[in-house]
Every structure is written in structure tokens, then in C-alpha cells.
Amino acid sequence: MADSKAAGGGFLGNLGKIYLGYTGGFIVFTLALGVFEQMGMPNKVIGYCFVILTIGVYAYIGILSRTMDLSEYYVAGRKVPALYNGMATGADWMSAASFISMAGGIYLGGFNALGYVLGWTGGYVLVGILLAPYLRKFGQFTVPDFLGTRYEGNGARLCGVVVLFCASFTYIVAQCFGIGIITSRFLGIPFEVAIFVGLLGILVCSMLGGMRAVTWTQVAQYVILIISYLVPVVWLSTKMYGIPIPELTYGAALEQIAQLETKLGVVKHFTDGFTDVKGQFSWTEFNNFWALVLCLMIGTASLPHILMRYFTTPSVREARTSVAWSIFFIFLLYFTAPAYAAFAKLEVYQNVIGQPIASLPAWVQNWSQVGGLLTIKDGNSDGILQLSEFIINQDIIVLSMPEIAGLPYVVSGLVAAGGLAAALSTADGLLLAIANALSHDVYYKMIDPKASTARRLLVARGLLVGVAIVAAAVAGTRPSGIIQMVAWAFSLAAAGLFAPLVLGIWWKRTTKIGAISGMISGFGVCLFYLVMTRYWPADFKAMFGTDLWWGIRNISSAVFGLPVAFAVTYVVSLMTPEPSKEMQAFVDSIRTPGGAVVSHV
Amino acid sequence: MAEQFDAAQRQKYWSKTSRLMWIIFALWILFSFVIPLFAIQLNTIKFLGFPLGFYMAAQGSLIAFVVLCVWNAIAQNKIDEEFGVQED
Numbered sequence: 001m002a003d004s005k006a007a008g009g010g011f012l013g014n015l016g017k018i019y020l021g022y023t024g025g026f027i028v029f030t031l032a033l034g035v036f037e038q039m040g041m042p043n044k045v046i047g048y049c050f051v052i053l054t055i056g057v058y059a060y061i062g063i064l065s066r067t068m069d070l071s072e073y074y075v076a077g078r079k080v081p082a083l084y085n086g087m088a089t090g091a092d093w094m095s096a097a098s099f100i101s102m103a104g105g106i107y108l109g110g111f112n113a114l115g116y117v118l119g120w121t122g123g124y125v126l127v128g129i130l131l132a133p134y135l136r137k138f139g140q141f142t143v144p145d146f147l148g149t150r151y152e153g154n155g156a157r158l159c160g161v162v163v164l165f166c167a168s169f170t171y172i173v174a175q176c177f178g179i180g181i182i183t184s185r186f187l188g189i190p191f192e193v194a195i196f197v198g199l200l201g202i203l204v205c206s207m208l209g210g211m212r213a214v215t216w217t218q219v220a221q222y223v224i225l226i227i228s229y230l231v232p233v234v235w236l237s238t239k240m241y242g243i244p245i246p247e248l249t250y251g252a253a254l255e256q257i258a259q260l261e262t263k264l265g266v267v268k269h270f271t272d273g274f275t276d277v278k279g280q281f282s283w284t285e286f287n288n289f290w291a292l293v294l295c296l297m298i299g300t301a302s303l304p305h306i307l308m309r310y311f312t313t314p315s316v317r318e319a320r321t322s323v324a325w326s327i328f329f330i331f332l333l334y335f336t337a338p339a340y341a342a343f344a345k346l347e348v349y350q351n352v353i354g355q356p357i358a359s360l361p362a363w364v365q366n367w368s369q370v371g372g373l374l375t376i377k378d379g380n381s382d383g384i385l386q387l388s389e390f391i392i393n394q395d396i397i398v399l400s401m402p403e404i405a406g407l408p409y410v411v412s413g414l415v416a417a418g419g420l421a422a423a424l425s426t427a428d429g430l431l432l433a434i435a436n437a438l439s440h441d442v443y444y445k446m447i448d449p450k451a452s453t454a455r456r457l458l459v460a461r462g463l464l465v466g467v468a469i470v471a472a473a474v475a476g477t478r479p480s481g482i483i484q485m486v487a488w489a490f491s492l493a494a495a496g497l498f499a500p501l502v503l504g505i506w507w508k509r510t511t512k513i514g515a516i517s518g519m520i521s522g523f524g525v526c527l528f529y530l531v532m533t534r535y536w537p538a539d540f541k542a543m544f545g546t547d548l549w550w551g552i553r554n555i556s557s558a559v560f561g562l563p564v565a566f567a568v569t570y571v572v573s574l575m576t577p578e579p580s581k582e583m584q585a586f587v588d589s590i591r592t593p594g595g596a597v598v599s600h601v
Numbered sequence: 602m603a604e605q606f607d608a609a610q611r612q613k614y615w616s617k618t619s620r621l622m623w624i625i626f627a628l629w630i631l632f633s634f635v636i637p638l639f640a641i642q643l644n645t646i647k648f649l650g651f652p653l654g655f656y657m658a659a660q661g662s663l664i665a666f667v668v669l670c671v672w673n674a675i676a677q678n679k680i681d682e683e684f685g686v687q688e689d
Contacts, residue, residue, distance in 0.1 A: 111640060114658040118637060121663050125629045128670045129622045133677070247660060251650030271655040273640035281641070290634055297633060315688045317678055324670040331667050338659040506619075591615060592606075592686040 012079055019084075022057075023223050029053065034410040043409045047186040050413040051420060054224060055201045058217045058424065065209035065216055070453055073210030073460065074141040074436060075311045080215055082318040086325025088218035089309045091225060093120075093330055095171075095426035096178025097486040099225060099419050103340035104394025105483060110270040112285055114338070115292040116483075121327060121334050122293070123300020128323035131301055132310040134505045136319035137590045139597060141311065142433075143304040143497070144441040150504040151512040152583070154446050159519045161437045163496030164304045166527070168430045169471065171303075171489035174482045175427040176475035181395070182423065186416045192476050198424070199472045206428045207461055210436075214428045215312060221421035226332055228418025229398075233339050236405040246339035253342040260349040264387055270345060284551040291556035292487070298562060299490025302497040305426075305433035316593035344397045347404050348390070357385050363403035367396055395482075431471070435464040487555035488530060495526030495561025499569050507573075508587050514573030522565020530557040606686065614684045621676050625669050632662040632669075 011018070033046055071077050080088065098120065105113040138146050144164060148157030179198030184191045205217045237246035240253075257270050267279035274289060276282040300306065309326075313319045351361050357378055367374040375391040399419070402411035439460035444451055451459070479485070499518050503510040532540040533547070533554040541547055552559055579587075582598070589598040606614075636643070640654030648656050681687040 111655055111658065114637075114655070118633060118658055118662055122629060122633045122666050125625065125666050125669045125673075128673050129625050129629075248649065251656075254651060254655070271644060271652045273637075273644065273654055273658075286638075290638060293633060293637070317681075317688060320674040320677060324667070324674045327667050327670045331663050335660045335663050588611060591618070592611075593681055593688050594686045595606075 012081075015081070015084060019219060019223065022220060023227075026224060026227070030410060030414055033413065034408060037408055037410050043412075044188065046410055046413045047188075047416065050417040051183065051186055054417045054421065055204075055424075057220060058201065059204040061217045061220060062205040062207075062209055062213040065213035067209050067212055068454075068457060070456065072212045073457060074440065075308075076210075076212040076215045078139075078312055078314055080312040080314075082313060082322035083325050084219050085215070085309060085313050085318075085322040086329050087222040088215045089306065089322070089326035090329035090333075091218040091222035091421065091425035092305060092309055092429035093326070093426070094225065094333055094422050095175055095486065096182075096419060096423040097174065097483050098333065098337075099229065099422035100178065100182075100395050100398055101483050102334075103337045103344075104397035106338050106341035107344050107392075107397045108394050110268065110275075111273045112275070112289060113341075115289045116296065117334050117337060119293045119296025120300065121330060123297035124323055124327040124330070126297060126301040127306070127310075128320060128327075130502050130506070131307060132319045132323050133316045133593065134590050135307060135501075136310050136313060137316050137593060137597065139311070141440050142436050143307050143501070144437055145445075146504070147500055147515070148441065148445065150583075150586070151500070151510075151515045153512065155516050156500070156512060156519070157441055157445065159516055159523075160497065160500075161441050163493065163519065163523055164437050165434060166523075167299075167303065167489045167493035167496070168305060168434045169467075170485055170492065171305075172427055172430040172434070172467075172471045173475045173479065174485035174489070175423050175430065176472045177478065177485075178423040178482055179420065179427065180475060182416055182419045186413070195472045195476050198420075199468055201420075201424055202427045202431060203465060203468055205424070206432055207464055210460065211308075211312060211432060214432055217428065218425045221425040222329065225418040225421040225425075226329070228414045228421075229333050230336060231414060232401040232405050232407060232411055233336060233343065235407060235411075236343050236401070237339070239405065240343070246343070247335055250339040250342040253339075253346045257342065257345050257349060260346075264349060264353060266387065270342075287550055288553055288556065291552050291559045294562075295491045295494055295556045295558040296487070298494035298498050298558060302493040302501065303490070304437070304493070304497070305429040307501075308433060308436075309429070340397055340401060344401065344404065348392070353385055353387050353390060355385055356383055358383065360385065361404075363400050366403065367400055427471075431464060431468055434467050435460055438463045438467070484555060488557070491526055491530065491554075491556060491558035491561070492523070494558040495565060496523035498562065499565035503566075503569055503573075505587065505590065508584050509573055509578060510569060511573045511576045511579055513576045514569045514571075517572045518565045518569030521568045522561040524561075525564045526557045526561030529560055530554045606684070610684060614680070614686060617680050617683075618677065621673070621680065625673055628665070628669055632657075632665040636662060 033049060037046060067073055102116055105116060135146060144157045144160035147160040148154060176195055180191050180195035183198050184194035187194065206214050233246045234244050237249045238244045241249040243249050254271055261269055268275055268277055269279060274281055274286040276285060310319045310322060313322050352364055357376065364374065368376050373393040373396045376385060377389050379389050399415060402415060439456065443459050444456055496519055499522060500515040537547060585598045589595060637658045640658060643654035643657060644652040646653040
């Protein structure tokens with residue numbers, strides 16, 4: 001079976017048919033469960049069916065895609081067409097943070113939280129114009145590979161690996177955390193156990209087939225996550241306004257929200273920009289908004305698990321097209337997220353606040369029984385729910401939408417499957433990025449350049465398992481919130497990798513010493529700000545006489561690291577001798593799609 | 602390819618590519634930062650039932666990003682073909 005993929009014709013020639021059949025099968029499966037539910041199948045069994053069946057499918061694809069070929073393992077044999085690479089990138093990209101937490105963040109933060117929506121989409125423009133086609137032309141296996149080649153030696157390569165490890169590891173811990181939450185809720189097992197069950201799901205997708213297996217599972221995961229994200233909100237839009245396009249109808253919901261805000265005396269209006277809790281304009285919110293947007297966008301264009309997806313297309317041309325497909329598939333989810341927030345807000349203002357506590361809607365009663373996510377406290381004991389007596393966690397907005405819309409439980413199971421697909425696919429991509437950097441860049445390029453193919457693959461797989469276990473163990477300690485950890489990862493990657501990657505392609509004068517000092521100083525400043533303000537705020541205040549520089553929160557630490565990285569790279573490059581003629585010819589050769597890559601050695 | 606693609610041609614190719622990059626980069630700044638930062642002023646205008654400032658940050662700029670990426674792919678492919686440096 002595995003050979004049919006390697007042969008190319010069988011599997012790659014019929015991608016459309018295979019994935020259409022798969023999508024149809026998934027829809028039939030969901031409908032069948034819906035029928036069984038009407039016939040009395042218990043909710044718990046439906047939850048089990050979704051989790052086990054979807055993980056089973058991913059595992060099946062993972063096992064079919066097993067390989068003993070280095071190029072297949074590291075870059076899926078560079079045979080992934082632009083459209084499918086776009087879907088895989090979409091799944092790689094959209095994680096538990098996007099799927100579960102983002103809409104809830106907008107629910108709570110209103111306009112200010114739209115920084116996440118902007119920041120997590122716009123970065124692809126930078127990927128497309130500055131990096132992806134050139135990295136594809138370079139045509140090696142990993143992002144540190146590029147740094148090691150362009151900046152001649154293992155110094156830059158090692159710096160790249162360190163930044164990659166810090167950013168991707170922070171990110172993967174957040175994903176393991178998300179997988180633990182979903183698996184424990186829908187399988188009814190303790191969080192610590194659920195993390196390791198999820199871990200098996202991750203490993204089975206990636207271990208045997210590397211990039212090839214991860215690519216084809218990610219395409220499958222994208223299909224499930226986008227269907228499950230759109231179904232509840234499309235349904236609700238149709239029910240409320242008669243039009244199945246929530247992106248158009250939630251404008252009306254915003255209007256109703258504005259009227260209810262006046263009626264209920266809410267001072268912080270949902271659609272108002274840059275307001276603090278009192279509803280006043282705040283420079284702190286204003287500064288944090290643009291800082292977050294900047295860090296998330298630059299981070300997008302620096303995160304190795306995303307950049308390495310563009311190593312897998314058959315050509316430079318397809319890499320460019322693939323960036324356009326990627327942002328389109330990502331856009332489908334992101335421009336729907338605010339609709340979730342608006343509909344949930346309207347529901348809460350209309351049918352929950354001001355109602356007798358004894359007769360609240362069923363979804364409120366159900367979720368208030370699950371610990372800590374939705375709290376109702378009748379502070380003044382009048383039996384009526386006031387705004388201040390209702391506390392909701394951002395993670396339940398998406399998960400409770402099927403119940404708000406009055407949909408059967410099978411849709412809740414579908415949403416859980418989607419959340420799981422989002423978290424698993426991102427975790428797989430990250431795990432592969434880390435393990436590949438360690439096995440290819442550290443082990444093969446730096447420790448044992450004479451290693452045989454079999455040995456390299458063995459080391460790659462061993463590291464994959466090792467990193468996964470450590471990440472799950474760290475996630476088990478619940479170090480921080482999902483969105484916060486993810487945003488840190490973006491800042492770390494942006495401060496450490498963006499300048500050397502972009503300047504390496506766009507400015508021939510960038511020298512080895514310049515790039516290395518830029519990486520160290522930019523990443524250092526970012527890490528310093530993040531760690532100090534997070535763990536030693538008192539010392540930070542003693543040093544600088546302020547809690548935060550210009551009120552910028554540490555999720556946007558790269559705002560300080562980025563300019564330092566660029567400035568240091570620029571100045572030091574000018575102070576050191578110009579790169580050799582051969583190196584300049586190498587840069588020229590990766591700038592044009594056709595022709596061979598010039599070796600500078 | 603190496604024969605016809607001398608240093609002057611290469612220079613021309615790269616300056617065209619750079620120009621495209623800078624134009625898209627400028628539009629990226631416009632839709633990422635300039636428009637969203639005027640959200641308060643734009644919110645006084647209604648668009649499709651949405652306050653315009655909110656609409657742009659939630660949908661308008663996102664649509665622009667998709668268009669920019671598609672445009673980049675098409676325009677850069679054209680430049681490649683014009684100079685004959687596309688892949689075989």
C-alpha cells in the first residue's frame with residue numbers, strides 16, 4: 001500500500017477523488033451518528049465515536065505514508081501540489097488557539113481582540129513576497145539549513161536551531177495543553193492521562209512517515225476542522241436571519257448588541273476601538289494593538305514549521321501559488337470567528353442577562369455544571385442574573401455554540417473533532433520542525449556528517465518521540481494559558497529569525513558575523529523582556545523604574561527585539577568585509593526560479 | 602538560460618521583482634496598520650450594517666491580504682516569464 005504513494009501515479013494522481021471521497025464519507029458518518037442520536041444513542045458514545053474514529057483515520061494515513069527515504073521524510077518528496085499544500089498549511093497553522101480560544105477572545109475583548117484576527121492572517125503576505133519562493137529555490141531540508149549555508153558555517157546554523165527550538169517548543173506545549181483539554185472533556189478521563197492519549201495521536205501521524213505522513217494527515221485534518229467550525233455558526237445565521245452566510249448577517253447582530261449595551265448599561269462597547277474597561281480611549285490599548293499585530297505577522301513569516309511547508313512544493317511557482325491558497329483556507333476560518341463572538345454576545349445579552357436564574361437557557365445550565373468555565377453567582381440574591389454575576393471563560397464560546405443554536409449533540413461532537421484536528425495538526429508540524437532541526441542540523445550536519453540514511457532516520461524518529469514526551473510532560477504542569485504561550489512563540493521566532501532570513505535574501509551585503517550578532521542580540525532582548533516581565537517583574541521594575549516599557553505586554557516582546565536585530569545586523573555587516581563573490585552568486589541564484597543553485601563552497 | 606541572462610538582465614529582473622515587493626509591502630502596511638489604527642473615526646460610518654472600522658479589522662483587511670497574495674503570485678510569474686527565468 002505504501003508503494004502506491006511512492007509510485008506517485010496512484011495516490012498523487014487521484015488526490016481530488018480521494019479527498020472528496022473522504023469528505024463525503026465524513027459527512028455520511030456525521031449524519032449517521034445524528035440518526036443514531038435520535039434513536040437514543042447516549043452522548044458519551046457519540047463523543048467517543050468522533051474522537052476515536054478521527055484519530056483512527058489520521059493514524060491510518062500516517063501508517064500508509066511510512067517511508068525510508070530521506071527526501072520523503074523531510075520534505076514529502078517535494079511532490080505536494082499548491083492547493084493541497086495550502087490546505088496542509090491551513091491545518092498546520094490553525095491550532096487550538098485559533099479554533100477554540102480566538103472567538104471567545106473576541107467575545108470578551110471586542111474590537112481590541114481583532115488584533116489576533118489581523119495578526120494571524122496578514123503575515124502570509126510577507127511569507128509570499130519575502131521568503132517562501134526563495135527558500136523553495138534554495139531547496140534543502142530545514143530553515144537552519146538556509147542560515148548555515150548563507151552565513152557559512154555552523155555558528156549561524158546553531159543560532160537558528162536554538163531560536164527554532166525555543167519558539168516551537170513553547171508553541172507545542174500550548175498545543176499539548178489544548179489536546180489534553182479536549183480529550184479529557186470528550187472522553188471523560190483526567191487531564192494528565194488525556195495529554196498522553198493525545199500524544200499517541202500525534203506520534204502515530206508523524207513518526208513513520210515524517211513530512212509525507214504529516215502533509216497528508218494535515219489535509220484530512222483541515223477538511224474536518226473547517227467543516228466543524230462553519231456548521232454551527234452557519235446554522236445559527238440561517239435560523240436568526242434566514243441567510244446562511246454569518247459573515248454578512250452578524251452586522252445586524254452588532255447593531256442589536258449596541259442597543260442592548262445601552263439598555264443594560266455596558267460602558268465598554270463591543271465595536272469600539274482601543275478602549276479600556278471603563279470604555280475610555282486608552283493609549284496602552286492602542287499601543288498594544290499595533291504591537292501585537294506586528295509581532296504576530298512577523299512571527300508568521302519566521303516560524304519554521306510554517307516556512308518548511310513551502311519546501312514541499314514541486315516548484316518555486318507552486319510555492320508562490322501555495323501561499324495564496326494557504327491564506328485563502330486560513331481566511332475562511334478567521335473571517336468567521338468574529339461572527340461566533342457576535343452571536344454569542346447577542347444570545348447572552350438577549351436571553352441570559354436579566355433573566356430569572358431559575359429559568360436560564362439550557363446551554364447555560366449545562367456548562368455551569370462543568371467546573372470553572374461558566375460561573376453564575378447571584379450576588380444580590382434577587383433571583384435575577386445581573387451582568388456582573390455572569391462570568392464566562394473564552395474557551396467555551398465555540399464549544400457551546402451548537403447548544404446555543406439548539407443543534408443536536410452530534411454537532412457538539414463534530415466541533416470537538418474539529419478542535420482536536422486543529423490541535424493535533426499543529427502539534428505534528430511543530431514536532432517535526434523541532435525533531436528535523438535536531439536530527440538534520442545538529443546530528444547530521446554538526447555531529448556525524450558521515451551517518452548513513454538508515455541511521456539518520458533512526459535518530460530523527462528517536463528525537464521525535466523524545467521531544468513529544470518532554471512537551472507533553474511540560475504541558476501536564478499547566479504552565480500558562482494557550483493563547484499567551486502561542487503569542488510568546490511568535491515573538492521569539494520573529495525576534496530571532498526574521499532579520500537573518502529576510503536580509504539573507506534581500507541584502508547581499510549581509511555578512512556572517514552581522515547575521516549572527518543580529519540574531520543573538522535581537523533574540524536576547526526579546527527573551528530578556530519576556531522572561532523578566534513574566535517571572536521577575538519586581539527586578540524589572542527595580543532596573544528600569546517601570547513595570548513595562550511603554551505599557552507593551554510581554555506577548556509582544558518582539559517589538560523590542562526586531563529593531564535591535566535589524567540594526568545590529570546592518571551595522572555589524574557594514575563593519576565586516578563584504579561576502580565573497582561566490583556567496584553573492586549563490587544569493588543571485590536563489591533569487592531566480594530557473595537554473596541551478598550556485599554552490600559557494 | 603545562463604547565456605542570455607547576463608548581469609544587466611539580472612539587475613533589471615531583480616529591480617522589477619523588488620518593485621513589486623515594495624508595492625505589495627506598502628499595501629500590506631496600509632491594511633495591517635494604517636486602516637485599523639483609524640478604527641475609531643471609521644466606526645462612525647456604516648458599511649453593510651457594520652461599523653466600518655470594525656468591519657475592516659474583522660473582514661476588509663483580511664480580504665485585502667488574500668488579494669495581495671494572489672496578485673503577487675500572478676504578477677511575479679509574469680515577470681519570470683518576461684525574463685525567461687521560470688522553471689522548465
